[in-house]
Amino acid sequence: MTSTHVRGRGLAAPPLPHAALAASAALAALILAGLCLGTPSIAPQRIPAALGDPTSLEHVVLWELRAPRLLVALLGGAAIGTAGLLLQEALRNPLAVPELLGVSSGAALAVAVCVVWALPVSAALYPLVGLGGAAAGGVLALAAARAAGTATGVLLVGAAVSTAIQALLLAVMATADRLQYDLLFRYLVGSLSGVMWDQVARTLPWFALAVPLVLLCVPALGLLRLGDEAAASLGARVDLARLGVLAVAALLVGAVTGPCGPIAWVGFVAPLLARWLRPRGEARTWLPWTAVLGAAITLAADLAARLALAPVETPLGAWTALAGVLTGAALMRRSR
């Protein structure tokens, strides 16, 4: 396995203060746009007044519909981006992303089974169900890919396991009632439509649990970066460290898949962008960048999903797949 570091050759990375300023400005602009745009669109200066007046229509739109959705987009994007970075660093492969390792499809399959077959599982536990599916899919793919040896081999076997899990997902959906398709579509492609505060409240604990765990991963990533032998010679238990990092990544993916379905390819492009912005960094430096960029990308994609074909909502996952993969491919080509 090799590790590819994206270094802008033709295009120099901007200096740190500029990059930080640009990223936070972009995020702030996206948050504002997320609150204001849509039907009805609300002028920015009216936001405080609307929030203060619980009887107005604008208050309902802002507080009951747009705010929870915005929050889930931010949290979910940050979580998926972080999960992608953890997977890529732990496996030292820039293409080790949730989509290609059975993690995303495992989570989606587990949740879809609960929904379609009406298993007696409370909706509050869907993140846990998703986590179980994500872990099972990831373990299955990695166990199968262990034997493949080369980085391309791991990738292809992982993709094969993902495809098989996707096929199972489609089979489960084929047994579904036609009325359930709308709901199920979300678990196939990812969507934030209809996210309310109670879903936010259900998933918030999982994100809160994930933050300290991700911080715990950082030293482990630093060790894994040295390569297996060097890390082992320093007394690190490499397999255990890698397993722990992968488990945290599965937790993040599972927590996101519960409310939104798989948000495709953000875990691929956010770490790549972070590496491009901070070419001389390491996992510790990339982590906050990846989280912020993942949140920004997801928010932008959700805006596009809401507005592009309004009043019809397009799936968020389709936008992230289109934009994410093309951007990522361009960045990877630059690194060549």
Added chain:
Amino acid sequence: MNRALGAFVLVVAVVAAHLATGGATAADVLAVVQGHPTGLDARLLWEYGLPRLLTAALTGSALGVAGYLLQSVLRNPLAAPELTAVNPGAVLGVLGGTVLGAVAADAAAGSLLAALVGGALGGGLSWALAAGGGPGRVVVAGLLGSAVLGGLTTMLLAYQPSRFGNVLRWLAGSVEGRVWDHLTVASWWIPLWLAVAWAASAAVGVLQGGDEHAASLGLPPRTGRAAVLAVALALTAGAAALAGAISFVGLVVPHAARWLARGEPRACVPVAALVGAAALTGADALAQAATHLLAAGHLGHRLGVPTGVVTALLGAAVLVAVVRRERPA
């Protein structure tokens, strides 16, 4: 000789299994063979059972040979039609054609054309993403291209969500519900390109040996590779127009074919076609059996088990077993 006998027995067994799980009896088959299917069951066999069998066989042989061509000229034993963005492109083409109203969902020629255009789009996209890199890069580009086209497909589905139920079977791949009309184009299109692939066997064998090897024998490697990839594209698009995104047949079958043909390049194409046809027919027999089992429960109006699900599950298991066996010690 033994292998030829084995292949014959396999074909007979698979065809019999497919007909039997489809609910046909020996008497129905006899009536159809004699040319006067009159009873209800014999009519069903003629109108639904046989076209389905033929669809499975044609699709399987096209995918098996396309996979063999891709694995040979890309020199990657894990390359496959579904991993090179051609297959998702073809599905997108069919879906786009029907959603935008350019082709009727049932028009055989129209959907084949739409699948071809989409497959060419997918192939072109991975070509652009790979941009002259080595075979490893082609694989990565194919994966990424598949993701982009999958995104476009879901975009179209969101535009007309009511089509989701119909499209589900295309996404998973299914040969159910095909009648003779669907086969009018594919019945000459796929055999034609199978013959072209067979005729090009020698060139494929040379390209497999490496670019320098090919150049030293007077075969320009880039042109040759492009031509072989074009044949694979035509076969994949034909298969996708018939049955949607059937996965893993194109990945696993070539391995079996190379083993059966003992690496003899001339024999590989026909063997891959035969094994592919047998594999998909067998998988469809399993899908029919599973559907019957489920229908005995309370499935009611719901859809049956798509063939693509069977191939994906079996194929993934076979692939993992193969990779494990070939692991360098």
